[in-house]
Every structure is written in structure tokens, then in C-alpha cells.
Amino acid sequence: MKKLGFGTMRLPLLDSNDKKSIDFDQVSRMTDIFLEKGFTYFDTAYPYHDQASEIAVRECLVKRHPRDSFLLADKMPIIRVRKPEDYPMYFEEQLQKCGVDYFDYYLLHNIGVDRYDRTKATGGFEFLAEQKKKGTIRKAGFSFHDRPELLEDVLKNYGDIIDFVQLQINYLDWDSPVVASGRNYELCVQYGKPVVVMEPIKGGTLVKRLPQEAADLFRSEAPDFSPASWAIRFAASLPNVMVVLSGMSEMDQMLDNISYMEDFKPLTDHEKEVVAEAKGIMERAIEIPCTACGYCMEQCPMNINIPAYFDLYNQFCTGGTKSGQYYERSRIGHGAAKDCLHCGLCEEICPQHIEIRSFLEKFTNAFADFEERYSS
Template identity: 50%
Template structure:
């Protein structure tokens, strides 16, 4: 299996304000191109794209290709079940949504201290092993957003876990909050394969500041910023798959070209990227990856990732007030936040979303 995976989280939309308005015709072409270029791994989840990603996966992939021609992963998220019965119903619905009779890879989703309470209370690690024994899951693992210490405890307590999905990119490699390097090293210590998520950090590493872009061009003028980020993750030993949440055909073409003839980074290139990380970090006000978990339950309908992106661009001299006005049409303004905190409870990056919305309101609305 080739190392690039198609993340079905940031799919092309007909209406950028409606996460369910997936452009199915474009998605089918993207899937076709991905497969035609020899790649087979697809990653979806219960709540992606306003709970529409698994169904889109069926329409664009599983109903159009033989089962043995692709590898499919999905996930069980602690926020969406609260009993043995609702967990079983959710799993059955996922099989129905995706149109398959087994999952190649199945993950407990977004494991952290908070969600672990749910997973442990319902003995989900044992349940996952039972699904594997029944042939409904071929490989079992979990995605992780917490400390390397917790990861070490989990892998010690559950040695039958086969793989871990980690947020790894050169910007977060030495981050005190994300701790990509230490989490990766912990997984390697336990002999686990690693699936990489957020290699381009939600697109942040696809559009880098001019100083970093000049460094990249000095090494290879033809390489895109995103290709450098993907290669950083793919160059790590023990990495099985690098996921990319692709939202247009250009990203599919760039990523597949990068990974078809992928050359591991040499020491000079690696040092350059870690130096670029320092430059990029100094330009980013809000390190949002645009996963959109925060928007699902927002009572005011605030397009939080969109506002964060505009604010980051504005602070770099690239954003505009007209873009904010356009994005806010028919949606909640940043100032409409009621401070309920729902968004912060589900944010994998643990961002102070409410405080950031106040900054955005002051910048764009005052």
C-alpha cells in the first residue's frame, strides 16, 4: 500500500457555508484520479462534513469500485454514543453509510483524557478487539490528541492496539502543546505503526510566509509548500500512511505526484523545515486546522474556522474586511458568540476559541 491516504474531511463544497453540500461530481473525479495513480487508502469518520462524509464515501468510492481495490478507515467518537446499545447502533449505521461489510481500519476517535472516560466506562478497547475477532474490523487503533505520557500509558495497557493516528507536521514537531515528536517517539517505542494526520496542518503549511517560501524555492523551485510538509511526515520511519484532507483536484495532483516518487528528506532539508517552522509560527495568530468539529454544535451558526483563517490572513496583510462580510452573510458574526464553550470542548487543538472570537469581532466589526 502506498503511503498517501485520502482524508475525507475537507471535501469540495458547492456552498462553503454548508458542510453537507459536497460537490459529488468533483469528488468522484478526485477519487478516480487518486486510485488511477495507484493510491488506495481512504479515511472518513462519523461526523465529518456535517455527518455526510461516510455517505459521500459510499457514493464516490465504495459503490463504484470493487471492495478489494481500496482500503477504508472510519472511527467511533465518544461524543456521539453513551451506551452499549447506541455504540452498536452507530457501528451498524457506519457499515450502512459506507456500503461495506467490514472496515480495514477502525479507530477510537480523538482519544484524550476527557474522551477516555467514555471509552473506558464502556470498555471500548475490548469491544474493538471483539469486532476484529468477528471480522468486522481488520486492524484496530486510535487517533490521539493528548500528551505522550497518556499515550505511553494507553499503549502499555492495550498492547493489542496495532496503530496510532497522530498529528505530525514540521510546525508541531517541537510544539509544547501538540508534542508531535514525543508522541511519535512513544508510538515507535511501543512498536506501533503510525498514521499521520494534519501533515499540512489544515492548509497552514500550504501557504507559508514569503521568507519561508524563499527558503523552499532555494532548495527546489518546482516543489510546492505542501509537498515539503507531506515529505516531512512521509520521511519518518514507522509511518504507514500520511493522510491529506484534500478539497480540490490540484491538491490530489500535487500530493499524488509528491508521493509517487517520494524521496525522504536529507538532513539539510529537515533542518530547513524546522527553521521555516520558527518563521511560520511567528506569523500565525490562531493555529486552527479547520477540522470544523467546533461548528457542528454552535448554537449561533458561527463559521469559526473560516473566521480564524481570515484573521490569520489579515494579520499577515492578506485578508480583507469584505471577505469577512461575505463569509458572515447568513451566518453568525464572531460577536454573536454566547460563550457556551461547546466548541472548546471538542477542539483537538485545545484552542481558546471564545477569546479568539472576541479578537476577531474587535478586528473586523468595530
């Protein structure tokens, strides 16, 4: 398998304020090119695009290409599961929404400490084993954003059912004590489980928030290669990585990804040193390591637009500018940061382990004038 996968979490939209308004024509064109170039792996999940991503997969991929020409991965929404009967219910719904009768790869979505306990209590791993026997799942895995100790527990106890693991791996998080990309990767090597990489550019952070100094460094080394190419090649260069998912939100981005992944060459030793230098520059510049996954917002009783405010705050910290237009757009239908109840539900789910409440307070301090103006 070629080492680039088509992630469907951030597809192109017809209306930027409506996550369901996926541009099917553009996604279909992107899908065709992706397959023509010999790539095969597509990744979706129940909550992506407010539950519309699986439908886009059906319309743009499944209905238009032979089933054996692509590999499809989907994920069980563990966060919604309350009882054993929920597994077959969601699974059947997903097969129908995607228009398939089996998944090549199927994952328990976002196993973390509380969701792991719930999965064990409700028989989630046994459900995977059962579907593998029936042939409705070809390979079973789980996506993971938690501590290495917990990962090792899952691999020790369920290694006979689990075929692969999906991990957040990017050069910025490699040595991070909270995300622990490197330690989690090494555990998968130790337990013989191939890795699917998610967030190789950290939700766009390694491109959009790349400091000028790091961008200049990359350009001086390879003028024709994008900042994204360094991040994706970093992840793909790891020998135990099966595929690197890139959330492709526009055609140009996909063509860029294809340009260096079609005939993939791992990073040389010198290129690894360049990445390490860029990482050092990034670490000094980024304030909040948010990937804009949006999981926190699903929990927030005040519907606070956390990722948008954090993006604004990072822009403010790196450039010192405040965008009123973007702030206003982010507030439509959402609570202000100052409305936070400090309940902590968002922090329980955040895969990046961000101290959301504390950063919302910092945001409120920095953007008090905007919050007041918009509220009045």
C-alpha cells in the same frame, strides 16, 4: 502500502456554503486516478461533511471499485456515544452508509481526556476487540490530539487491542508543547504502534498561511515543488509512519500530492534543515494555530463560525487586510464573535488546545466595525 492516503474531510463541493453538496463526479475522477497510481488508503469519519463523507465514499469508491482494491478507514463518533449499545448502532449505520461489510482500519475518533474516560466507561475498546474477532474490523486504532501522558496511558492499558494510532504530525507542531507531535510519535515508536498522520499541512495553514519569506526559501531550494510537498514529505519521512492523510479538496491538489508521493523519497538531511528554517519563519508569523476542523462549532450554543473568524484574524495579522466579503459570508446563519457566552464548551473539544474565547475577544476588537455593520 504507498504512504499517501486520501482524506475525505475536505472534499470538493458544488456549493461552497453547503458542506453536504459534495461534487461526486469530481471525487469519482480523483478516486480513479488515485487508485490507478497505486495508492489504496481512504479515510472517512461519521461527522465529516455534515455526515455526507461516508456516502461519498460509497458512491465514488465502494460502488465503483472491487472491495479488495482499496483500504477503508472509518471512525466511531465517541462524542455521540452515551451507552454501550451506541457502539453497534453507529457501527452498523457506518457499514451501511459506506456500503461495506468490514472496515480495513477502524478508529475511536478523537480520544482526549474526557472522551477517553467515556470510552472506558462504555466499553469502547472491548467493542473494537469484539469486531476484530468477527472480522468486521481488520485493524483497530484511535485518533488522538492530546497530551503524551494520556497517550501513554491508552497504549499501556489497551496496547493488546490497538494496532495503530492516528496522530496530528506536521513540522510546525513537532515541538509544540500543546499538540506535541514529536513526543506523541516517539511514544508510538516505543510501543510498537504504526502511525497514520493527519493534518500534515495543518488544515492548509502550511500552504495558505505560509509567509512569503518561507515560500521563497522553499522555491529557491526546489522551484518545481509546492509548499505542500515539503510538509507531506516531512511526515512521510518518519520511519514509523504507515500513511500520511491529505485532505484533497480539488484535483490539482491531488495531482500535486501524487507527483512526489508516487515514487516517494524521504527528506535528505539538507532538506530537513530547510524545513526547520521555514518552521522558524512560520512560528514568528501565525497568530492562531486553528486547523478549521470545525469540532468547536458542533459544541457552540451560539453557532459562532469560529474557524472562519480565526482564518480572517490570521489573514489580518499576517497581511493587515480585512475582507468584508468573506466576513459577511462567514456570518450567514452564524453568531458573531461578540455573541460568545464564555461557556468554554468549544475549548474542551479543540484538538489544538486553542484559547478560543480569548481569541474571539481579540477578533471582536479587530473586527468591531464589521460586527456592528452586519448586526445592524
